[in-house]
Amino acid sequence: xxxxxxxxxxxxxxxxxxxxxxxxxxxxxxxxxxxxxxxxxxxxxxxxxxxxxxxxxxxxxxxxxxxxxxxxxxxxxxxxxxxxxxxxxxxxxxxxxxxxxxxxxxxxxxxxxxxxxxxxxxxxxxxxxxxxxxxxxxxxxxxxxxxxxxxxx
Numbered sequence: 001x002x003x004x005x006x007x008x009x010x011x012x013x014x015x016x017x018x019x020x021x022x023x024x025x026x027x028x029x030x031x032x033x034x035x036x037x038x039x040x041x042x043x044x045x046x047x048x049x050x051x052x053x054x055x056x057x058x059x060x061x062x063x064x065x066x067x068x069x070x071x072x073x074x075x076x077x078x079x080x081x082x083x084x085x086x087x088x089x090x091x092x093x094x095x096x097x098x099x100x101x102x103x104x105x106x107x108x109x110x111x112x113x114x115x116x117x118x119x120x121x122x123x124x125x126x127x128x129x130x131x132x133x134x135x136x137x138x139x140x141x142x143x144x145x146x147x148x149x150x151x152x153x
Contacts, residue, residue, distance in 0.1 A: 030150045034073055034128055036096070036104065038144030045071040045130055049151055060129060061088040071130040073151055081119035082127060086110050092132035096140060097124035104144040107135045 035044040046069060050056045056074050060066065076082055079100045086093070090112050097106040097120035106120030109132055120127075126146070134140075 032073070032151045033149040034071065034151065035147040035149070036128075036138065036140050036144050037147065038104075039139055039141065041139050043134075043138035043140070045069055045128075045134075047071045047073040047128070047151065050074045059084075059089065060091070060093070062090065064090055066091055066093075066131050068131060068134075071128055071134075073148075074127040074129070075151065076125055076127075079123045079125040081123055083117040083119045084110075084127065085117045086112055086114040089113065093129045094132055094135040094140075095120065096128040096130070096135060096146075097122050098126040098128060098146050099123065100125045102146050102148075104140060104142050104146060106142060107140055109133075109135075 032047045032049050033044050034047050035042055046067075048071075050059060050072055056076075059074070060072055074082070082097075084095055089110075092112055093110050095108045095110055095118070096104055097108070099105045099122070105122040105124055108118050108120050110118070126148075128146070
């Protein structure tokens with residue numbers, strides 16, 4: 001291609017770029033995060049959101065790792081004792097049961113592949129799963145306030 005043709009092509013591509021970028025970002029949700037605050041601490045994780053029965057049923061099953069600053073938040077339609085097990089879940093997890101009031105109700109440490117069901121002994125509206133030890137490392141305790149970003153819509 002000659003210089004003039006390259007220049008025309010480059011101009012056309014640059015002119016179209018803003019439209020292409022704008023089209024790709026429409027409807028994209030901001031990253032979801034959950035922050036736990038209390039007792040002089042605040043700790044945040046990026047989360048995947050499990051809203052549907054299918055998403056909640058699959059959860060983190062089959063994964064061999066979870067980034068240290070990542071987790072999954074399970075969102076339920078109502079507060080109730082929501083039971084969880086670790087069938088087909090390959091990584092140890094902390095389960096943080098959160099009530100309607102946005103406060104930590106219970107924290108449970110879980111081993112991989114366990115068939116034991118737990119609901120944390122409480123009614124919960126949300127359950128945050130993070131790497132095992134995360135709750136202890138960040139001093140997460142019942143009564144701590146939980147803040148949701150781009151999770152509840």
